[in-house]
Amino acid sequence: MATKPEGTQATRETEAELARFFARYEPAIMKLGQALRAKLRQRLAGLFEIVYLYERQGSLVLTYSPTERGFEGLCSLALEADGVKLHFGRGAELAKADPGKLLQGRGKTVRHVELRSVADYERPEIEALLVAALQLGNVRPEAGAKGATILKAEEQKQRAARRPTAARTTAARTTAARGAKKAKKARS
Incomplete structure (x- = not known):
């Protein structure tokens, strides 16, 4: 597991590796994924960003967690060949915070929202889901705080x-x- 503090050579190497992961996707998906990553990092300041590369499934998953363990993540950004999805680890519990019925999926816990543009992410309904996920996880991001990026792809x-x-x-x-x-x- 590689934890990378901000502002170091290791951070530059991590960002270069992440850029290679993003480059595996069509340009439109890559650009959307990068833009949404920037938005989530800003919105969820101070949380760990845990990167998983699922080569067999062809997906890149960025999980935002208050701990270094991805399964404790509040949400995840998933890039796949057919688009980008925002997953909520406790999405089934967030159903009541989803009046627009954006959450998709039928699993016991995880739900997702398909994002076709940055404008989709910027909808008030998505912000309401993020706020509800933060409350459910009892997490308060600190403005300006910098969380570490952890690459788990090699593991x-x-x-x-x-x-x-x-x-x-x-x-x-x-x-x-x-x-x-x-x-x-x-x-x-």
Whole structure:
């Protein structure tokens, strides 16, 4: 996990890496994602920005969290090949703060709003959802505070590289166990 304090060489390297992640998308999605990131960083000043790159799904996710743990995030900006979405980790609980019925999804917790432009983000309904998410999480962003950016993309690559071996080992054990059971039945 790479935590990058503001104003350092490490921050410049983090921003360069993030720019490479954004560059994977069509220019319109890339520009929208970058503009929305700037808006969220300003609105959620002081929160950690945790970056996940899900290469298999083709998505870049920026989670804004009061802690260094992404699963505690209030919201996430997700860039995908077909557009940009703003996810709310406790979106199901935010339904009553969504009179415009913008939240989409049917999961137990997470809901999202599709954003096609910066103007979509600037709607009062989105601000109401952000305020409700902050209240629900008991978080108060501090104007001018600078949160750290944490890149978890490399961790994910390493974890994914280990997974196939573990999956093969488990499958081999399962197959061997089934074979042993069949052999035992055949002897009976």
